Amino acid sequence: MRILLLSWLLAVSAWAGTFPDTLVEKPLAKLSDQDYSDWGKLALAGNSEKWQHGETPHFVIHFFKSGQKVATRAEEFYAEIREFFGNRTDLLGNRKSHIFAFQKEQDWDRFCNGIQMRGIAGVTRGNEFFYIATTDGVRFDSKGKVQAHEMTHLVFNRFYAGQVPLWLNEGIAEYFGQRKTSSTADFRKMMSMAANYDVDRLFSAIRYPATPDEIRAFYAESAIVVDFLTYTADRKPLLPKFVEALTTGQSLEKALNVYGFADIEAFKSAYAKFRKTRYK
Numbered sequence: 603m604r605i606l607l608l609s610w611l612l613a614v615s616a617w618a619g620t621f622p623d624t625l626v627e628k629p630l631a632k633l634s635d636q637d638y639s640d641w642g643k644l645a646l647a648g649n650s651e652k653w654q655h656g657e658t659p660h661f662v663i664h665f666f667k668s669g670q671k672v673a674t675r676a677e678e679f680y681a682e683i684r685e686f687f688g689n690r691t692d693l694l695g696n697r698k699s700h701i702f703a704f705q706k707e708q709d710w711d712r713f714c715n716g717i718q719m720r721g722i723a724g725v726t727r728g729n730e731f732f733y734i735a736t737t738d739g740v741r742f743d744s745k746g747k748v749q750a751h752e753m754t755h756l757v758f759n760r761f762y763a764g765q766v767p768l769w770l771n772e773g774i775a776e777y778f779g780q781r782k783t784s785s786t787a788d789f790r791k792m793m794s795m796a797a798n799y800d801v802d803r804l805f806s807a808i809r810y811p812a813t814p815d816e817i818r819a820f821y822a823e824s825a826i827v828v829d830f831l832t833y834t835a836d837r838k839p840l841l842p843k844f845v846e847a848l849t850t851g852q853s854l855e856k857a858l859n860v861y862g863f864a865d866i867e868a869f870k871s872a873y874a875k876f877r878k879t880r881y882k
Contacts, residue, residue: 789829
């Protein structure tokens with residue numbers, strides 16, 4: 603009986619290893635990557651005895667509950683975001699990114715106070731992503747909008763070494779996060795509810811707007827531009843090339859040549875028509 607049980611456990615272990623979203627739980631001290639930033643250390647310091655830990659092929663997951671759900675979604679998002687960016691080479695190779703999935707609002711609020719970023723549901727910095735994984739402090743967030751948005755930043759950092767403009771960084775994340783949790787029609791309806799944001803101002807932004815309404819408009823306009831750059835089958839493969847051009851120092855006007863626009867004015871004219879017909 604003991605031999606049969608051992609054989610069954612070995613078979614289950616081998617079976618689990620063939621699935622990339624399987625979470626392998628480990629003590630903190632035995633994680634393969636323990637290179638945490640000051641933010642990571644701050645997160646783990648709160649309720650340190652209740653944090654649980656595990657690994658998937660691309661991530662180290664720190665969690666209180668629902669670790670496998672977080673892990674499954676993380677690997678699914680990784681694959682989808684990588685495909686969205688044209689299946690580029692992962693610059694981090696075997697190095698894993700860290701995901702900190704908070705469960706209780708008081709733990710999350712304490713962390714946010716510590717990093718001086720209040721009123722947020724998630725944040726990505728470098729190779730780490732922190733968020734509250736529940737909708738009301740109890741139920742797991744089944745839609746995962748915040749995880750989808752922030753993981754776009756996290757995975758993006760694995761594929762591109764250079765910096766992209768603020769609008770594009772947030773636009774891609776907002777587009778992916780919203781589109782993962784809504785239909786195209788619902789996505790466009792939601793984005794249409796925000797005020798228009800002048801594209802010249804959008805493209806030149808180096809910091810976030812000051813007011814909540816402007817921030818909402820900034821995110822929405824950024825996502826609409828990404829929708830415009832990817833809304834047909836022939837345009838989608840051009841986005842990674844467009845991003846590559848910007849991360850290697852090309853001007854926006856030159857980068858837009860990838861899409862066949864001679865200059866900014868040609869882009870703005872085509873974008874205005876797209877926005878008028880699809881975002882009423």
